[in-house]
Amino acid sequence: MSDTDATNAETVGSIPDDAVATSSGSDGSSSRLDLGSGGPDVAEQYPLQVEGLRKTFGGITAVDDASFRVEQGSLTGLIGPNGAGKSTTFNLITGMLQPDSGTVTFDGEDITGRKPHAIANKGLVRTFQIARELQDMTVLENLMLAPKGQQGETLWRSVTPGFRDDVIEQEEELLERVWNVLEFFDIDHIAEEYAGNLSGGQRKLLEMARALLTDPDMLLLDEPFAGVNPSLEKRLLEHIHELREQGYTFLLVEHDMDLIMENCERVIVLHQGRVLTEGSPEEIQANEEVIEAYLGGNV
Amino acid sequence: MSVREDLADRVPGGDAGFIVAVLLGVYAAYVLAGVALGYSIRGQLNSVAVLTFYIGVFAMLALALNLHWGYTGLFNIGIVGFMAVGIYVMALVSKPPAGTGAAQIGGLGLPLVVGIVAGMAAAALLGALVALPALRLRADYLAIVTIAMSEIVRFTFLSGTLEEFQLFGQQVGFGGGSGVILNFTDPMEAFFRFFGLWDSYLGIVTAFEVIIPNNPKPVVDGLVYGVVLLGFVAVLYWLLKRTGESPFGRVLKAIREDEDVANSLGKDTNRFKIKAFMLGCALMGLVGILWLMTSGSVTPNFFRPRVTFFVWIALIIGGSGSNTGSVLGGAVFAALLFQGPRYVKNLVDTVIPNADAPSSFGPAVAPLFSNFDPSPLFFYTIDSIRQLQLVFMGLVLIWLMHNRPEGMLGHRKETAAGIPLTSSRAKGTAHADGGERGGTDE
Ligand SMILES: Nc1ncnc2c1ncn2[C@@H]1O[C@H](COP(=O)(O)OP(=O)(O)OP(=O)(O)O)[C@@H](O)[C@H]1O
Ligand SMILES: [Mg+2]
Numbered sequence: 001m002s003d004t005d006a007t008n009a010e011t012v013g014s015i016p017d018d019a020v021a022t023s024s025g026s027d028g029s030s031s032r033l034d035l036g037s038g039g040p041d042v043a044e045q046y047p048l049q050v051e052g053l054r055k056t057f058g059g060i061t062a063v064d065d066a067s068f069r070v071e072q073g074s075l076t077g078l079i080g081p082n083g084a085g086k087s088t089t090f091n092l093i094t095g096m097l098q099p100d101s102g103t104v105t106f107d108g109e110d111i112t113g114r115k116p117h118a119i120a121n122k123g124l125v126r127t128f129q130i131a132r133e134l135q136d137m138t139v140l141e142n143l144m145l146a147p148k149g150q151q152g153e154t155l156w157r158s159v160t161p162g163f164r165d166d167v168i169e170q171e172e173e174l175l176e177r178v179w180n181v182l183e184f185f186d187i188d189h190i191a192e193e194y195a196g197n198l199s200g201g202q203r204k205l206l207e208m209a210r211a212l213l214t215d216p217d218m219l220l221l222d223e224p225f226a227g228v229n230p231s232l233e234k235r236l237l238e239h240i241h242e243l244r245e246q247g248y249t250f251l252l253v254e255h256d257m258d259l260i261m262e263n264c265e266r267v268i269v270l271h272q273g274r275v276l277t278e279g280s281p282e283e284i285q286a287n288e289e290v291i292e293a294y295l296g297g298n299v
Numbered sequence: 300m301s302v303r304e305d306l307a308d309r310v311p312g313g314d315a316g317f318i319v320a321v322l323l324g325v326y327a328a329y330v331l332a333g334v335a336l337g338y339s340i341r342g343q344l345n346s347v348a349v350l351t352f353y354i355g356v357f358a359m360l361a362l363a364l365n366l367h368w369g370y371t372g373l374f375n376i377g378i379v380g381f382m383a384v385g386i387y388v389m390a391l392v393s394k395p396p397a398g399t400g401a402a403q404i405g406g407l408g409l410p411l412v413v414g415i416v417a418g419m420a421a422a423a424l425l426g427a428l429v430a431l432p433a434l435r436l437r438a439d440y441l442a443i444v445t446i447a448m449s450e451i452v453r454f455t456f457l458s459g460t461l462e463e464f465q466l467f468g469q470q471v472g473f474g475g476g477s478g479v480i481l482n483f484t485d486p487m488e489a490f491f492r493f494f495g496l497w498d499s500y501l502g503i504v505t506a507f508e509v510i511i512p513n514n515p516k517p518v519v520d521g522l523v524y525g526v527v528l529l530g531f532v533a534v535l536y537w538l539l540k541r542t543g544e545s546p547f548g549r550v551l552k553a554i555r556e557d558e559d560v561a562n563s564l565g566k567d568t569n570r571f572k573i574k575a576f577m578l579g580c581a582l583m584g585l586v587g588i589l590w591l592m593t594s595g596s597v598t599p600n601f602f603r604p605r606v607t608f609f610v611w612i613a614l615i616i617g618g619s620g621s622n623t624g625s626v627l628g629g630a631v632f633a634a635l636l637f638q639g640p641r642y643v644k645n646l647v648d649t650v651i652p653n654a655d656a657p658s659s660f661g662p663a664v665a666p667l668f669s670n671f672d673p674s675p676l677f678f679y680t681i682d683s684i685r686q687l688q689l690v691f692m693g694l695v696l697i698w699l700m701h702n703r704p705e706g707m708l709g710h711r712k713e714t715a716a717g718i719p720l721t722s723s724r725a726k727g728t729a730h731a732d733g734g735e736r737g738g739t740d741e
Binding site: 094096116118121125126132134135136137138140141146148151152153154155159164167168171175191192210211214 | 548553564620
């Protein structure tokens with residue numbers, strides 16, 4: 001466990017320069033025009049690649065042959081009308097649902113159908129549209145749960161005298177980290193409150209804070225700002241941009257069109273389970289199909 | 300979900316002090332009732348020993364169940380099956396070989412400690428076997444699977460097929476419906492001999508002749524065994540408290556609250572569930588052993604599902620999710636609901652020895668209406684107290700569900716972390732704005 005953690009921390013730290021360098025300079029071994037499932041270059045430039053993803057629920061086709069990819073270090077928006085299949089796509093990517101067909105590739109590895117915890121441990125972590133706080137645990141407990149590589153998660157270490165001292169030491173370090181995050185998210189005053197007693201917006205914040213504490217490489221955020229007050233939303237966005245510059249990648253589902261257009265460099269539009277189009281905010285805003293299908297012509 | 304005032308906070312020694320205080324109160328009530336009704340000293344000491352025994356076993360079972368249900372949300376209603384496997388396997392391993400004993404089924408003749416470890420391991424393995432397929436399904440399937448398992452275990456030990464068989468060249472067996480005689484060394488003797496204290500123990504027994512003139516040994520044995528059981532309760536409490544107050548316990552709690560969330564944060568929840576389940580099952584096996592090891596014999600029909608439900612009642616009384624509550628629930632259940640009515644019956648039988656109890660409900664109630672004589676109904680009630688006990692338990696359960704669904708201690712905050720998760724920034728490492736934190740809630 002602690003090994004994975006170390007690797008992760010390293011990856012997170014070293015991504016920004018590395019990724020840009022390797023993806024622009026060719027190492028000559030693979031074809032540079034390969035835009036398909038991707039050689040090593042493509043895998044590094046686009047850590048998340050979704051190919052022909054499909055999921056039906058009875059008669060409903062929630063995701064219908066969706067293909068897209070998310071660029072390393074980007075803040076990519078995933079938009080679409082209600083019921084377009086955005087949340088289902090998240091569930092398929094993170095292993096909470098099994099696709100009927102199609103593949104999901106993360107960091108050059110096929111993760112289709114892997115267990116959710118394995119995918120999360122690879123550094124691909126999601127939040128839920130309807131916040132799922134652990135109600136009968138305090139905010140602090142919720143957050144202390146998240147970090148990876150906790151020695152004390154091994155039962156015998158937590159129980160055996162001597163070994164427990166190391167566990168306690170790590171707990172103290174974690175708590176320090178957790179307090180920093182709490183303060184950043186402005187929920188430190190409710191640290192000892194049960195998560196079940198939080199307001200809707202506070203739950204959203206807790207969930208995002210918790211996801212960040214896992215030290216992910218890529219975060220899939222399902223409407224993270226629903227119910228969050230505007231000034232905090234602004235701060236969170238600033239923070240997301242900061243993290244993005246450090247090398248984290250974000251895929252963001254959001255209904256607030258202005259927010260998407262102002263903050264995302266790429267936007268993917270889902271409509272009835274299909275990828276309608278993909279492009280820069282300007283391209284999306286100019287796209288007739290999108291305007292017709294989604295924006296209702298008012299942009 | 301408001302946090303009620305926590306009684307345990309006002310007792311010196313915190314949770315452990317509170318448990319001790321409650322136990323002392325229970326004992327005082329028993330002794331006072333006995334004194335008031337003129338119970339003999341022998342009778343008094345005996346009733347204290349029996350009470351201690353049941354407090355011990357129910358407290359331990361409630362602790363183990365709390366690990367399953369209170370922490371992890373695993374719905375185990377097959378507790379008694381794990382207890383059965385524990386003591387049966389222990390008997391198989393530790394009974395003397397067939398040749399040396401009388402004309403009856405033998406065992407492998409290994410030391411008691413080996414038998415106890417084997418019994419616990421067998422219970423844990425059975426737990427894994429049951430849990431592995433059921434954990435993948437929805438949570439309530441585990442309930443169905445465990446209760447079915449406990450009945451299968453009982454019928455297996457009842458069956459003639461396993462009455463006798465060959466194992467490692469020894470003729471061993473489970474004895475079918477007539478059960479097995481536990482003809483290994485007296486566990487108490489083995490225990491004290493191990494520490495070289497057997498002779499001092501016998502000395503203490505002799506000393507008791509001052510209070511109990513003839514044959515004090517069974518009484519002293521009972522009392523000392525009770526104390527040993529309370530020692531086991533303390534060890535289990537310590538173990539499970541540490542388990543709960545750790546990152547491991549935190550993941551268990553998260554699984555109980557929302558398994559998907561734990562998964563999405565990278566926790567392999569199935570592994571945690573299996574580990575917690577196996578640990579709890581091993582402890583249930585241990586209690587099976589401790590409960591029956593000194594009783595001379597075991598029969599399969601001891602392991603009817605109702606023992607399982609007794610443990611559930613104990614846990615609900617104490618408040619699921621709390622280790623302190625589990626111990627208290629076990630003690631209160633044993634003292635008031637399990638042993639209490641029988642104690643009352645014994646007392647009444649001693650005080651009014653030759654009372655004729657009516658044989659059925661009709662004759663018991665009739666005098667109440669014909670000449671306002673309540674005594675037949677009273678004696679009838681006392682006489683059928685074992686049956687009425689279950690009705691009484693049901694009533695208490697219903698009352699609890701309505702009035703104290705979170706157990707007798709109310710909602711308790713037992714933090715799932717190795718360190719206290721309260722206003723850490725008060726430590727002085729605080730940022731500039733860290734001053735006003737602590738004590739904002741509660
Ligand atoms: N578990 C399920 N069982 C049956 N149908 C489902 C399930 N999950 C999603 N669906 C259906 O799949 C379609 C896509 O749902 P999804 O939640 O992915 O939409 P969405 O784009 O996230 O919408 P919103 O913007 O409202 O959150 C909907 O028609 C929904 O009814
Ligand atoms: Mg959605």
